[in-house]
Amino acid sequence: MKYPAPLKSGSRVAITAFSSGVSEPYHARLDQCLEDLRSQGLEVVEGKCLRSDKNYVSAPLEQRASELTSFLVDDSIDAIMPPWGGEIAMDLLSVLDFTQIAKAKPKWLTGFSDISTLTSVITSQCNWATAHCANLMQLHSLQQDSLTANTLAYLGSRETFTQYSSEKYQVRGESYAENPDAGLNLTESTHWKSLGRDQENTEFSGRLLGGCLDTLCHLLGSDYLDLKAFQERYSQDGIILFLENAELSPTALIRALLGLKYRGIFNHVNGLLIGRNPSDEHHGQSLTYQQALSYALNGLEVPVIYDADIGHLPPNLTLINGALANVRLRGDEGSILQNLT
Structure with missing residues (x-):
């Protein structure tokens, strides 16, 4: 199994919505969660498929697939964090080149719900470890429960951890x-x-x-x-x-x-x-x-x-x-x- 490098200060985190996007009423929450990532020393790279949502997706299939692929094969990226899940991420599977992705440096792909459509397949197809965990929009700095608050710490682990x-x-x-x-x-x-x-x-x-x-x-x-x-x-x-x-x-x-x-x-x-x-x-x-x-x-x-x-x-x-x-x-x-x- 290929484990991505532990997240740490200076790690580059790409934000893209390959399933449902974030419509305008939720931008304030999104902006706060992105700022919370920056406050922990992470460099945020915001994708174009993010701040809109139409017919349950952030953008047409070709755009979502192209942007996700660009982040997956970019060896300067350490993690990809979609804002939340959605409905039809399954449409990406037939257009992603898993052979190409598997040749790149592993990086964390995180989230749950429809995000697991991709996390499970990336692990199966590319032999990369991925994370089924709280979605980005839940990772607010005011959230205090230990499982959610420690999500990034678990992704920064090098050996073992217990929850x-x-x-x-x-x-x-x-x-x-x-x-x-x-x-x-x-x-x-x-x-x-x-x-x-x-x-x-x-x-x-x-x-x-x-x-x-x-x-x-x-x-x-x-x-x-x-x-x-x-x-x-x-x-x-x-x-x-x-x-x-x-x-x-x-x-x-x-x-x-x-x-x-x-x-x-x-x-x-x-x-x-x-x-x-x-x-x-x-x-x-x-x-x-x-x-x-x-x-x-x-x-x-x-x-x-x-x-x-x-x-x-x-x-x-x-x-x-x-x-x-x-x-x-x-x-x-x-x-x-x-x-x-």
Whole structure:
């Protein structure tokens, strides 16, 4: 696995929105987050595909692909931080030249949600470590929770680091348009859980790979994200597949997970780490998230930890795609150790 150089003062960080862009009402928040990067000694390189949003994208496909490629192959760039996710980053996959990208110096690609469409594929295709973590627009200097506040510190690590489950998480947050300085509204108690027989004592290890289930359910098993080939490449280590649900209803979640099961995806993993599920209320379904997981994953012979700090109910762990990791659940408290050597 090729790990990008740790971020430090003087590192150059490119900002481009290869999925959804940032419309004018959110510019104040964006400007503050960029200034916060500069205050930590990072040099910000702002792309042209950033400060507009039309039909769920910042710019036409050709522009987004060209700008992203230019940053990925530029050896003076140390990291690429999109502002946030979006909907259709998948359209980039058929036009990016992964052979060309793989020849360049590895650099951090960071974020979650639709960003994981690219982070997971870059790790699989180019053998670069990438980061599934808080998006740039959450990295405000006033944000105090340890998982979010330490995101850049984790990307500055050279060897190993350990993260622990949060104390509380957010269900509903403020609009950045209405309050550019909004932090996370942490109101609900965090409890990691297990679907295994020993529901209070679960542990597994392997190399991390994953992201947003809404998009990865279409990619896992394809040529872009061949989990079997990745597992064979690191056969001595095995894989931890991590997934988080953005918008799938309980029944859609069942279909997505069953589809992965039928394609044999879970045959190549040592364990599943699944994020918290957004509220079921708007789906109008009586089936709960836990019931949906239990239904779809019934009979699975690998351990499953869910309600972890991953996804659209922040805060988010910083999970390094490609890194060796050990995940542990004791009671309802979780930890994950990652090795970047």
